[in-house]
Amino acid sequence: xxxxxxxxxxxxxxxxxxxxxxxxxxxxxxxxxxxxxxxxxxxxxxxxxxxxxxxxxxxxxxxxxxxxxxxxxxxxxxxxxxxxxxxxxxxxxxxxxxxxxxxxxxxxxxxxxxxxxxxxxxxxxxxxxxxxxxxxxxxxxxxxxxxxxxxxxxxxxxxxxxxxxxxxxxxxxxxxxxxxxxxxxxxxxxxxxxxxxxxxxxxxxxxxxxxxxxxxxxxxxxxxxxxxxxxxxxxxxxxxxxxxxxxxxxxxxxxxxxxxxxxxxxxxxxxxxxxxxxxxxxxxxxxxxxxxxxxxxxxxxxxxxxxxxxxxxxxxxxxxxxxxxxxxxxxxxxxxxxxxxxxxxxxxxxxxxxxxxxxxxxxxxxxxxxxxxxxxxxxxxxxxxxxxxxxxxxxxxxxxxxxxxxxxxxxxxxxxxxxxxxxxxxxxxxxxxxxxxxxxxxxxxxxxxxxxxxxxxxxxxxxxxxxxxxxxxxxxxxxxxxxxxxxxxxxxxxxxxxxxxxxxxxxxxxxxxxxxxxxxxxxxxxxxxxxxx
Amino acid sequence: xxxxxxxxxxxxxxxxxxxxxxxxxxxxxxxxxxxxxxxxxxxxxxxxxxxxxxxxxxxxxxxxxxxxxxxxxxxxxxxxxxxxxxxxxxxxxxxxxxxxx
Numbered sequence: 157x158x159x160x161x162x163x164x165x166x167x168x169x170x171x172x173x174x175x176x177x178x179x180x181x182x183x184x185x186x187x188x189x190x191x192x193x194x195x196x197x198x199x200x201x202x203x204x205x206x207x208x209x210x211x212x213x214x215x216x217x218x219x220x221x222x223x224x225x226x227x228x229x230x231x232x233x234x235x236x237x238x239x240x241x242x243x244x245x246x247x248x249x250x251x252x253x254x255x256x257x258x259x260x261x262x263x264x265x266x267x268x269x270x271x272x273x274x275x276x277x278x279x280x281x282x283x284x285x286x287x288x289x290x291x292x293x294x295x296x297x298x299x300x301x302x303x304x305x306x307x308x309x310x311x312x313x314x315x316x317x318x319x320x321x322x323x324x325x326x327x328x329x330x331x332x333x334x335x336x337x338x339x340x341x342x343x344x345x346x347x348x349x350x351x352x353x354x355x356x357x358x359x360x361x362x363x364x365x366x367x368x369x370x371x372x373x374x375x376x377x378x379x380x381x382x383x384x385x386x387x388x389x390x391x392x393x394x395x396x397x398x399x400x401x402x403x404x405x406x407x408x409x410x411x412x413x414x415x416x417x418x419x420x421x422x423x424x425x426x427x428x429x430x431x432x433x434x435x436x437x438x439x440x441x442x443x444x445x446x447x448x449x450x451x452x453x454x455x456x457x458x459x460x461x462x463x464x465x466x467x468x469x470x471x472x473x474x475x476x477x478x479x480x481x482x483x484x485x486x487x488x489x490x491x492x493x494x495x496x497x498x499x500x501x502x503x504x505x506x507x508x509x510x511x512x513x514x515x516x517x518x519x520x521x522x523x524x525x526x527x528x529x530x531x532x533x534x535x536x537x538x539x540x541x542x543x544x545x546x547x548x549x550x551x552x553x554x555x556x557x558x559x560x561x562x563x564x565x566x567x568x569x570x571x572x573x574x575x576x577x578x579x580x581x582x583x584x585x586x587x588x589x590x591x592x593x594x595x596x597x598x599x600x601x602x603x604x605x606x607x608x609x610x611x612x613x614x615x616x617x618x619x620x621x622x623x624x625x626x627x628x629x630x631x632x633x634x635x636x637x638x639x640x641x642x643x644x645x646x647x648x649x650x651x652x653x654x655x656x657x658x659x660x661x662x663x664x665x666x667x668x669x670x671x672x673x674x675x676x677x678x679x680x681x682x683x684x685x686x687x688x689x
Numbered sequence: 690x691x692x693x694x695x696x697x698x699x700x701x702x703x704x705x706x707x708x709x710x711x712x713x714x715x716x717x718x719x720x721x722x723x724x725x726x727x728x729x730x731x732x733x734x735x736x737x738x739x740x741x742x743x744x745x746x747x748x749x750x751x752x753x754x755x756x757x758x759x760x761x762x763x764x765x766x767x768x769x770x771x772x773x774x775x776x777x778x779x780x781x782x783x784x785x786x787x788x789x790x
Binding site for chain 1: 697698699700701702703704705706709721733734738739742743745746749750753754755756767770771774777778
């Protein structure tokens with residue numbers, strides 16, 4: 157773990173900025189400070205503006221009207237003028253929140269019906285300006301203005317106090333204003349509501365998904381790694397810790413589980429890595445609804461150095477095999493896609509493609525037992541017997557679909573060169589038995605490859621190929637080394653040249669100075685000469 | 690149990706598990722933490738509420754996918770700080786002005 161930390165931190169720091177997180181923190185602090193300053197200045201200016209505005213408004217109405225016309229482009233900031241009630245003109249009521257003027261007026265006055273009608277029309281017509289009416293904006297208003305600018309809930313409270321005859325009249329606008337204010341308020345918080353809901357769902361899903369993944373991994377371990385199961389019968393040491401009571405599985409992240417086994421002939425150890433779906437992560441879960449993925453398990457068998465002959469072999473579904481042949485270095489170097497199987501014997505189904513170094517290896521590794529066991533189907537056999545075909549297809553559907561790929565190689569590009577890599581999909585916890593035959597392939601192939609010896613003919617071929625590749629690698633290395641050397645030399649030469657040019661410049665200056673002096677000297681004697689003459 | 694010749698187990702060769710060193714380039718990139726920081730910065734810079742909320746959500750995702758406690762926590766805390774900062778600028782600053790007056 158310790159050696160994972162430092163490199164990853166280096167990685168992230170290089171990803172974000174040359175200075176790492178400290179720079180980000182600095183930026184954060186500076187921006188917080190600047191934004192607070194910004195807000196303070198904005199609110200202060202707004203307040204002063206409104207105070208001045210109100211004073212003028214109280215002085216005379218004509219100036220107010222003038223001001224209002226000039227301010228009509230700022231409808232949200234202008235306070236509701238008290239004149240709306242007396243004039244009850246539509247354009248003016250457009251600028252303030254109508255329910256407030258209603259509540260402010262004497263509710264029992266006969267004017268109220270008029271104002272209510274006014275309110276109704278304004279609420280209907282000015283629903284667009286209504287959306288600008290943000291409560292937060294009015295929190296900053298002076299205290300005396302809060303009397304005139306009451307939020308909608310105050311208006312609601314004031315209405316029930318009205319006598320019955322006005323109630324009948326106000327009932328209609330009440331019905332309109334209340335749902336609007338409610339839905340409006342909900343709509344204004346829609347982002348917050350959805351985000352909080354999503355966060356809650358995310359948290360709930362995290363615990364549910366984690367549990368699901370754990371049960372799946374434990375089901376696998378119980379099926380294949382508990383007492384008297386496949387791995388217990390094949391390996392003397394199971395689990396990641398030491399001792400008999402060590403935990404079988406190592407959890408790495410919420411969706412990666414590792415199982416380790418060791419103590420078997422032909423191999424040093426086996427590491428199975430389960431990469432389950434990110435069930436704990438709601439976002440990946442939603443993503444996987446669009447792009448489905450499988451729970452996968454990868455077995456890596458580290459073979460003993462002396463127990464694996466020259467074998468480079470891969471088997472996967474057709475498309476995956478092509479991708480493997482292109483991407484995996486050792487397959488690319490040594491192996492080719494095998495077009496067709498040998499005649500007269502069982503071979504893998506058409507869905508699969510074999511990548512191999514030589515036909516002999518492929519023929520020896522895909523034994524009849526394997527084909528039978530996992531029923532990777534076969535074209536020849538199908539034609540031979542009707543019964544077998546049905547059986548084979550059924551069996552393939554049952555077992556073959558969990559098979560993803562196999563890759564055996566003595567030239568792996570990792571820390572361990574001789575390695576068998578087998579990849580399966582994991583069925584769900586209740587159908588774990590379906591992959592029993594596939595898991596049984598792992599010890600089977602360990603023994604098969606551990607005992608396997610190439611024929612002398614094939615061996616000479618593979619040895620030639622290996623020595624050739626080794627030479628190429630050596631040449632590449634040599635080239636790289638030479639390039640590095642040359643680069644170093646060039647750099648040194650450049651440095652020398654620079655130093656020389658510096659020296660040269662100095663020398664040039666000196667020479668020039670000397671030259672000048674000499675010329676001066678030359679000129680002097682001339683005068684002298686002329687004098688002397 | 691089968692005879693020793695048939696039993697594939699060899700307790701003498703058993704080796705305890707050693708976690709393989711992982712090359713830094715092979716580490717999975719914490720995209721969600723990175724996205725969280727980007728959204729957080731956007732939320733702060735443009736006073737964009739949704740940005741801050743998305744930053745918070747991606748922080749949660751990054752936290753859920755965390756594998757390595759120390760390094761990942763650094764990035765997550767950065768993203769979280771930006772998210773909270775965006776929240777403060779978006780929601781608390783008007784209230785602050787109201788208190789002032």
